[in-house]
Amino acid sequence: MAAVIPDQSHDHPHGPSGLMRWITTTNHKDIGTMYLIFSFIMFLAGGVMALAIRAELFQPGLQVVAPEFFNQLTSLHGLVMVFGAIMPAFVGFANWQIPLMIGASDMAFARMNNWSFWLLPPAAILLIGSFFVPGGATGAGWTLYPPLSIQMGMGMDMAIFAIHIMGVSSIMGAINIVVTILNMRAPGMTMMKLPLFCWTWLITAYLLIAVMPVLAGAVTMLLTDRHFGTSFFNAAGGGDPVLYQHVFWFFGHPEVYILILPAFGIISQIIPTFARKPLFGYASMVYATASIAVLSFIVWAHHMFTTGMPVTGQLFFMYATMLIAVPTGVKVFNWVATMWRGSMSFESPMLWATGFIFVFTMGGFTGLICAIAPIDIQIHDTYYVVAHFHYVMVAGSLFALFGGAYYWLPKWTGRMPDERIGKLHFWCSMVSFNITFFPLHFLGLAGMPRRVPDYALQFADFNAIATVGAFGFGLSQLIFLWVIVKAARGEGQPAAARAWENADGLEWTVPSPAPHHTFEEAPVVR
Amino acid sequence: MSSCARWAVLAIALAAAQASSAQSRYNFQQPVSEVAGQIYDLHTLMLLICLVIFVVVFGVMFWAVFHHRKSRGAVAAKFHENTVVEIVWTIIPFLILVGMAYPATRTILNMKDTSEAELTIKVTGFQWRWGYDYLQGEGEGIRIVSNMSTPREQIEGKADKGEHYLLEVDNPLVVPVGRKVRLLTTANDVIHAWWVPAFGVKQDAIPGFIRDTWFRAEQEGVFRGVCAELCGRDHAFMPIEVHVLSASEYSAWAEKQLAARAELAAEAAREWTPGELAERGSKVYATNCAACHQPDGKGIQPVFPALDGSAVVLGEHEPLVDTVLKGRAGTAMAAFGGQLSDLEIAAVTTYLRNAWGNNVGDHVAPAEVAAGRAR
Numbered sequence: 001m002a003a004v005i006p007d008q009s010h011d012h013p014h015g016p017s018g019l020m021r022w023i024t025t026t027n028h029k030d031i032g033t034m035y036l037i038f039s040f041i042m043f044l045a046g047g048v049m050a051l052a053i054r055a056e057l058f059q060p061g062l063q064v065v066a067p068e069f070f071n072q073l074t075s076l077h078g079l080v081m082v083f084g085a086i087m088p089a090f091v092g093f094a095n096w097q098i099p100l101m102i103g104a105s106d107m108a109f110a111r112m113n114n115w116s117f118w119l120l121p122p123a124a125i126l127l128i129g130s131f132f133v134p135g136g137a138t139g140a141g142w143t144l145y146p147p148l149s150i151q152m153g154m155g156m157d158m159a160i161f162a163i164h165i166m167g168v169s170s171i172m173g174a175i176n177i178v179v180t181i182l183n184m185r186a187p188g189m190t191m192m193k194l195p196l197f198c199w200t201w202l203i204t205a206y207l208l209i210a211v212m213p214v215l216a217g218a219v220t221m222l223l224t225d226r227h228f229g230t231s232f233f234n235a236a237g238g239g240d241p242v243l244y245q246h247v248f249w250f251f252g253h254p255e256v257y258i259l260i261l262p263a264f265g266i267i268s269q270i271i272p273t274f275a276r277k278p279l280f281g282y283a284s285m286v287y288a289t290a291s292i293a294v295l296s297f298i299v300w301a302h303h304m305f306t307t308g309m310p311v312t313g314q315l316f317f318m319y320a321t322m323l324i325a326v327p328t329g330v331k332v333f334n335w336v337a338t339m340w341r342g343s344m345s346f347e348s349p350m351l352w353a354t355g356f357i358f359v360f361t362m363g364g365f366t367g368l369i370c371a372i373a374p375i376d377i378q379i380h381d382t383y384y385v386v387a388h389f390h391y392v393m394v395a396g397s398l399f400a401l402f403g404g405a406y407y408w409l410p411k412w413t414g415r416m417p418d419e420r421i422g423k424l425h426f427w428c429s430m431v432s433f434n435i436t437f438f439p440l441h442f443l444g445l446a447g448m449p450r451r452v453p454d455y456a457l458q459f460a461d462f463n464a465i466a467t468v469g470a471f472g473f474g475l476s477q478l479i480f481l482w483v484i485v486k487a488a489r490g491e492g493q494p495a496a497a498r499a500w501e502n503a504d505g506l507e508w509t510v511p512s513p514a515p516h517h518t519f520e521e522a523p524v525v526r
Numbered sequence: 527m528s529s530c531a532r533w534a535v536l537a538i539a540l541a542a543a544q545a546s547s548a549q550s551r552y553n554f555q556q557p558v559s560e561v562a563g564q565i566y567d568l569h570t571l572m573l574l575i576c577l578v579i580f581v582v583v584f585g586v587m588f589w590a591v592f593h594h595r596k597s598r599g600a601v602a603a604k605f606h607e608n609t610v611v612e613i614v615w616t617i618i619p620f621l622i623l624v625g626m627a628y629p630a631t632r633t634i635l636n637m638k639d640t641s642e643a644e645l646t647i648k649v650t651g652f653q654w655r656w657g658y659d660y661l662q663g664e665g666e667g668i669r670i671v672s673n674m675s676t677p678r679e680q681i682e683g684k685a686d687k688g689e690h691y692l693l694e695v696d697n698p699l700v701v702p703v704g705r706k707v708r709l710l711t712t713a714n715d716v717i718h719a720w721w722v723p724a725f726g727v728k729q730d731a732i733p734g735f736i737r738d739t740w741f742r743a744e745q746e747g748v749f750r751g752v753c754a755e756l757c758g759r760d761h762a763f764m765p766i767e768v769h770v771l772s773a774s775e776y777s778a779w780a781e782k783q784l785a786a787r788a789e790l791a792a793e794a795a796r797e798w799t800p801g802e803l804a805e806r807g808s809k810v811y812a813t814n815c816a817a818c819h820q821p822d823g824k825g826i827q828p829v830f831p832a833l834d835g836s837a838v839v840l841g842e843h844e845p846l847v848d849t850v851l852k853g854r855a856g857t858a859m860a861a862f863g864g865q866l867s868d869l870e871i872a873a874v875t876t877y878l879r880n881a882w883g884n885n886v887g888d889h890v891a892p893a894e895v896a897a898g899r900a901r
Contacts, residue, residue: 060691061681061687063683067759067762071756071759071761134827139758139759140756145717145756146716147715148717148758151758151829151857151858153829235732235733240734240735241733241734242732276596277602278606279606280605280606280607281608282606282607307732308711308730308737308738308739310638311634311635311638315631318627318631322623323623325619325623326619326620329615330612333583333615336583336586339590340586340590341603341605342594343595343596343600343601343602344590344594345597354591358584361580361584369569372626373630373634374561374565374726375565375568375569375572377565377726377728378569378726381728381756382754442552442553445569446551446552446553446554447555447723447752449721449752451761452752452761454681457689458551
């Protein structure tokens with residue numbers, strides 16, 4: 001890919017300065033930065049909740065928190081991590097990288113971009129603030145199943161409004177991304193030349209537009225059941241509690257691909273760079289991503305095998321779920337084939353990408369095991385499932401985010417990440433992640449249910465190990481903060497425009513750090 | 527890499543040893559029903575297949591990681607697609623999946639066949655206990671309410687934890703060995719899930735709906751499980767204990783239960799003095815009410831109101847009895863009409879009116895509760 005680069009004349013923001021600059025900005029780089037900072041703060045908040053949970057579970061018995069507060073912690077940990085940390089982090093990456101990667105000067109709807117970010121802090125305040133209202137935060141789990149969620153106090157209503165606001169933000173962000181990618185690509189960049197990160201985000205954005213309104217509908221029905229006398233989910237009034245689960249998971253399953261497809265995109269950018277070899281099977285990567293997205297709409301009830309579905313329902317959802325293993329397998333094979341006979345080096349981004357493939361695939365295997373309905377009936381709502389989804393969300397989404405952050409940090413700050421500290425962050429995270437989550441598989445198999453503040457004595461050893469690992473993992477993330485702060489303060493080795501030796505793509509044709517305005521004249525891709 | 531192959535063999539041997547060892551803490555509990563056995567074998571099969579794929583894929587990846595390195599002088603190849611390879615690695619996984627789906631389908635069909643049950647028991651989930659009604663078969667008419675029996679002091683660390691900490695109940699479910707038991711699950715308040723791993727049974731209990739499942743215990747003994755669906759504050763504290771008895775032991779147990787039930791009915795019909803009612807009521811309160819409203823009647827604000835000094839408790843009999851019988855819509859107050867007898871509700875309301883600072887001095891008669899049910 002070659003490009004003609006115009007002069008970069010406008011290096012600095014104009015307009016208001018100080019705080020007003022950030023509140024009024026329409027610049028995709030500023031907004032991307034705000035998304036990333038916001039998501040990291042939420043990541044730390046959700047992490048503190050996780051550590052409180054693990055502290056309680058260190059030993060059998062109740063020591064640290066009361067059971068009702070424990071339920072609030074597990075519920076908010078899930079909501080904060082999914083809606084506050086991972087989703088906004090990927091949107092932050094999209095904001096920074098998509099215009100740079102397709103040669104656009106900014107996002108298509110710059111003012112809406114500002115609006116979709118600034119909706120997030122109020123939503124976060126509602127969510128975190130709900131801990132401090134009478135009755136505390138919702139304790140119905142992040143899935144908010146009724147009738148339990150109907151019993152909750154006003155913290156539940158705050159969570160519902162927070163979800164509404166974050167949903168609006170996500171939908172606006174998604175529309176912006178779709179329009180930007182479809183309309184603002186540089187001349188010559190056909191769809192099949194689009195970098196894979198943009199492809200995966202394009203598909204993700206369609207998923208978001210399709211399912212966020214479904215979630216909004218589900219929680220609105222909860223709200224009217226709670227306060228306005230409707231009976232959507234109340235059998236006494238002609239409703240059905242299981243209806244909520246169907247609607248929720250019709251959102252929820254595409255949602256988990258919303259959390260992982262952009263991660264696939266990031267990994268597909270990093271591996272070719274450090275293998276010094278083009279991505280294997282570009283076209284099949286695109287088709288695999290699209291197939292996963294389509295399949296994600298017809299597998300939702302595999303979260304509900306124990307609700308007592310008819311036998312045909314169980315069979316259908318089991319077969320459909322198993323099918324997802326095929327395109328996911330194709331992706332893993334393609335990455336391995338890209339590495340095969342490459343000329344690899346393992347700087348921090350590549351370490352994270354390789355680590356991602358290794359641990360994410362383990363989560364994929366346990367996913368396949370969970371797909372088998374009879375096995376799922378044993379492991380549903382146990383720590384096996386907790387292990388499974390942390391393997392795909394922490395080792396999957398989060399590790400890819402770290403990989404991406406190290407990869408593009410030179411472009412964002414103009415400084416190379418400190419390799420020594422970066423490698424320390426990787427190895428500490430990798431080891432402590434596995435110490436935390438691997439034993440949970442055994443706990444689930446042996447019969448420990450999830451969402452409990454206390455457990456039978458035979459589960460004590462593995463829980464103690466997991467808690468030690470969790471504190472290690474939590475502390476390891478402060479190393480990441482160190483790397484970022486160091487680069488952001490302009491310490492460390494200055495980065496060239498093409499920061500990594502074999503990096504390919506338009507973003508590497510602009511200087512590092514990327515000036516405030518880039519591609520004011522579109523580059524030409526040949 | 528020959529060491530890779532050796533690792534594979536070792537790993538598979540380990541997994542196989544794992545699968546054959548009883549009561550492993552790394553694996554499912556020892557199955558005692560046909561379905562649980564099938565699930566156990568399915569899981570072992572899946573684990574082995576995944577392990578083989580794992581070893582092959584990561585054997586290739588780590589070979590590349592160690593050998594195709596720039597620092598080792600590796601020069602990157604130029605290839606970036608190969609249609610044949612890509613089709614092959616799409617089709618082979620598909621065929622493996624078909625191989626997995628076949629035994630899984632057979633197990634599902636077996637699990638879903640609840641016909642020809644010899645005993646039918648309705649399981650009701652309450653916040654936070656289980657109720658069992660023997661609807662059909664030997665023992666028909668028996669009712670059991672099953673509460674966790676682990677003392678609070680053990681949970682709070684004020685006493686040593688017993689062997690079956692959090693997995694023990696006051697009145698266990700009792701079933702005969704070798705007979706097909708059909709369970710009808712439902713719930714009184716929120717969704718619960720009845721789960722006994724050794725039987726391979728986990729079925730949500732959904733308020734307002736009835737679902738069914740079944741098991742046939744192949745072995746006498748005591749088997750334990752827990753509620754598997756988040757159901758509020760004491761979700762961790764509503765265990766399941768099932769005693770599987772021989773046919774003759776079961777018959778003897780059923781007879782005794784039915785006789786005790788008849789005695790209880792006669793008991794309820796006689797005159798009760800206010801003192802007897804209040805004494806009985808304090809026990810009912812401790813088992814059913816104290817978890818939320820607290821032993822001192824002060825409740826937990828704002829979800830569980832105080833009963834000490836409550837206007838409802840001190841007011842007219844009718845609204846008080848109605849609240850206990852039918853619950854309060856839109857609050858955590860459940861309907862106890864299905865769990866407690868007329869006598870028990872009369873006893874607990876009498877107790878409430880005269881406990882702590884409450885001092886009404888009258889009593890609620892069982893007949894008033896019966897009238898309340900009719901309203």
